[in-house]
Amino acid sequence: xxxxxxxxxxFTTFIELLLNDTEVIAPKQVGVDTSGKPLHQYLPVQAFxxxxxxxxxxxxxxxxxxxxxxxxxxxCSFLDMVWDRQIKYRVQPRAIIGLHACDINALLKLxxxxxxxxxxxxxxxxxxxxxxxxxxxxxxxxxxFCQAVGADVVTHGFDxxxxxxxxxxxxxxxxxxGFNVLQRVKTREPTARDNxxxxxxxxxxxxxxxxLEVHNLPNLMDIEFESKVWKKWADKCLSxxxxxxxxxxxxxxxxxxxxxMDNAESAKVKQLYSCQFLDFAMVAGGHNFRPDRETRLxxxxxxxxxxxxxxxxxxxxxxxYRCGRVCLAGINPTDIIxxxxxxxxx
Amino acid sequence: xxxxxxxxxxxxxxxxxxxxxxxxxxxxxxxxxxVPAFLQAIEVVDFRxxxxxxSDDYEVALIEGAITRDDEIRRLKEIRKHAKxxxxxxxxxxxxxxxxxxxxxxLDAVNQEVYGTEPKETLPTQAVxxxxxxxxxxxxxxxxxxxxxxxxxHLIWDVPYQFPAYPxxxxxxxxxxxxxxxxGQLCLGPIARGGCHAPCPAGGSGCWGCRGPAADPNLExxxxxxxxxxxxxxxxxxxxxxxxxxxDMP
Ligand code: SF4
Ligand code: SF4
Ligand code: SF4
Ligand code: SF4
Ligand code: SF4
Numbered sequence: 001x002x003x004x005x006x007x008x009x010x011f012t013t014f015i016e017l018l019l020n021d022t023e024v025i026a027p028k029q030v031g032v033d034t035s036g037k038p039l040h041q042y043l044p045v046q047a048f049x050x051x052x053x054x055x056x057x058x059x060x061x062x063x064x065x066x067x068x069x070x071x072x073x074x075x076c077s078f079l080d081m082v083w084d085r086q087i088k089y090r091v092q093p094r095a096i097i098g099l100h101a102c103d104i105n106a107l108l109k110l111x112x113x114x115x116x117x118x119x120x121x122x123x124x125x126x127x128x129x130x131x132x133x134x135x136x137x138x139x140x141x142x143x144x145f146c147q148a149v150g151a152d153v154v155t156h157g158f159d160x161x162x163x164x165x166x167x168x169x170x171x172x173x174x175x176x177x178g179f180n181v182l183q184r185v186k187t188r189e190p191t192a193r194d195n196x197x198x199x200x201x202x203x204x205x206x207x208x209x210x211x212l213e214v215h216n217l218p219n220l221m222d223i224e225f226e227s228k229v230w231k232k233w234a235d236k237c238l239s240x241x242x243x244x245x246x247x248x249x250x251x252x253x254x255x256x257x258x259x260x261m262d263n264a265e266s267a268k269v270k271q272l273y274s275c276q277f278l279d280f281a282m283v284a285g286g287h288n289f290r291p292d293r294e295t296r297l298x299x300x301x302x303x304x305x306x307x308x309x310x311x312x313x314x315x316x317x318x319x320x321y322r323c324g325r326v327c328l329a330g331i332n333p334t335d336i337i338x339x340x341x342x343x344x345x346x
Numbered sequence: 347x348x349x350x351x352x353x354x355x356x357x358x359x360x361x362x363x364x365x366x367x368x369x370x371x372x373x374x375x376x377x378x379x380x381v382p383a384f385l386q387a388i389e390v391v392d393f394r395x396x397x398x399x400x401s402d403d404y405e406v407a408l409i410e411g412a413i414t415r416d417d418e419i420r421r422l423k424e425i426r427k428h429a430k431x432x433x434x435x436x437x438x439x440x441x442x443x444x445x446x447x448x449x450x451x452x453l454d455a456v457n458q459e460v461y462g463t464e465p466k467e468t469l470p471t472q473a474v475x476x477x478x479x480x481x482x483x484x485x486x487x488x489x490x491x492x493x494x495x496x497x498x499x500h501l502i503w504d505v506p507y508q509f510p511a512y513p514x515x516x517x518x519x520x521x522x523x524x525x526x527x528x529x530g531q532l533c534l535g536p537i538a539r540g541g542c543h544a545p546c547p548a549g550g551s552g553c554w555g556c557r558g559p560a561a562d563p564n565l566e567x568x569x570x571x572x573x574x575x576x577x578x579x580x581x582x583x584x585x586x587x588x589x590x591x592x593x594d595m596p
Binding site: 060 | 384387495496508511512513522525527528529530567571
């Protein structure tokens with residue numbers, strides 16, 4: 001990895017230059033919750049002052065900029081007995097500033113599924129390739145367990161990655177594009193002191209995570225397939241799908257054909273979906289493979305922590321805890337995994 | 347024109363108005379850009395909002411409004427005899443709607459409150475299905491024209507229309523709305539049927555359940571959540587009974 005040091009003033013200039021010619025998405029405060037805690041979302045910004053890089057987390061992940069909740073895959077028109085199909089990929093450049101390590105790791109996991117050689121999605125790939133990513137180090141968010149699932153550090157998948165050294169940023173450069181764009185402002189080579197300060201900050205952050213026992217989790221889950229833990233939590237589940245909507249790694253979707261009222265046009269519309277919905281595993285003829293909440297909740301966890309490990313040698317979950325925070329019923333991965341561990345110890 | 351071997355039907359549709367605000371009927375004439383195509387797809391034979399013809403020759407009857415008088419019961423039964431397909435259009439027709447609120451009070455007192463010394467004939471509010479059999483319910487206050495269009499298309503293609511199984515929360519999340527529970531407000535989103543694109547939470551008022559319950563709603567947990575967040579029993583009950591859609595639930 002290539003490293004540079006960037007003064008805070010230069011960083012402001014850097015963002016302002018980006019804002020001149022690129023759509024910029026960044027953490028922005030949108031309000032406060034009932035306890036007075038600030039709420040942030042990744043939103044388009046017009047000025048540097050709108051950005052709040054000290055944000056703890058966002059309610060939604062930045063997934064929507066790569067996998068929009070709704071997306072028109074293709075449009076067909078039908079004129080004089082002739083079909084014409086149009087497909088548009090999003091290619092306009094965009095920059096996302098201030099992604100945390102978990103969210104960049106989430107993109108790396110989505111890359112494996114959607115930009116791998118088995119089922120590459122041109123819709124995803126064009127958005128991914130045209131998005132400039134600047135990550136940033138931060139103290140652990142409340143509830144986050146990214147360290148336990150190996151997602152608290154990130155070594156690729158971004159263009160630039162910042163570590164705040166108070167009066168300056170330590171910048172890791174991971175792409176030629178990142179290197180070139182950084183040429184727009186003045187940077188310098190890190191000194192031994194910069195390197196030390198950077199390593200200190202990293203060590204301090206790493207020491208702050210609360211531990212979560214995930215050792216041998218896929219096998220433990222297999223052994224606890226019939227566990228009472230699933231029913232206990234699923235009885236509370238509202239099947240609302242909010243967990244999958246805010247999750248940076250959930251990529252399930254449904255496709256709907258929309259025909260215009262005059263039958264002259266049709267569109268294939270993709271909508272992100274959730275495995276918690278009653279009809280998620282409903283097949284032609286009306287049979288439902290997962291008609292009850294217990295099976296559905298269990299399979300959400302199986303996909304995140306077991307099925308994905310089998311396919312890609314790592315869990316899908318990056319431990320951002322957004323699903324736990326968003327769930328009105330208080331269903332969350334830390335308690336469920338904790339319960340499974342306790343079950344086994346008993 | 348025959349297409350892919352299918353001869354599209356052009357069903358004759360009668361629109362009938364009972365106790366309601368006619369907002370759902372108005373929705374039928376909404377979405378100007380597709381109104382001509384919509385009226386090309388169906389033949390409207392009895393519909394005050396956009397046509398002046400009146401006829402008994404219809405296959406589909408769209409019923410708007412709740413049933414609150416004797417003469418309405420007789421008229422509805424008459425329509426049922428003619429219609430091959432009877433559709434309850436909007437929350438009033440589907441559940442009784444806001445009109446149903448009066449059922450919680452003494453009928454005479456309600457009458458006096460509204461009409462003073464000149465009381466009108468009135469019955470406890472009933473949904474259309476409580477009077478005649480209903481083939482299809484399109485809930486919403488008002489109904490969503492885009493959804494009505496899709497339902498009409500499915501009718502013409504002879505393909506069953508599937509209402510979304512998911513609750514309002516899903517589309518609310520897809521709009522990036524900050525959950526109103528986080529702002530200290532009540533919302534029926536987790537148990538109300540989706541498909542409306544969640545305009546109410548986005549507008550800051552929470553969901554009032556105008557489309558009735560979602561498929562397999564977890565009412566028990568919802569009540570627990572509302573209670574834990576400090577909402578009073580009365581407030582929750584009021585919210586649940588606002589459109590009458592949760593009436594049948596324990
Ligand atoms: S786990 Fe929570 S957020 Fe997810 S579907 Fe169930 S109730 Fe909704
Ligand atoms: S499952 Fe939950 S904790 Fe894991 S990545 Fe998704 S939202 Fe984050
Ligand atoms: S199966 Fe469930 S947990 Fe897995 S990606 Fe799909 S929605 Fe997310
Ligand atoms: S505001 Fe209502 S509909 Fe939206 S997520 Fe919250 S509970 Fe669900
Ligand atoms: S959010 Fe609720 S009240 Fe509003 S339109 Fe949708 S179902 Fe009706």
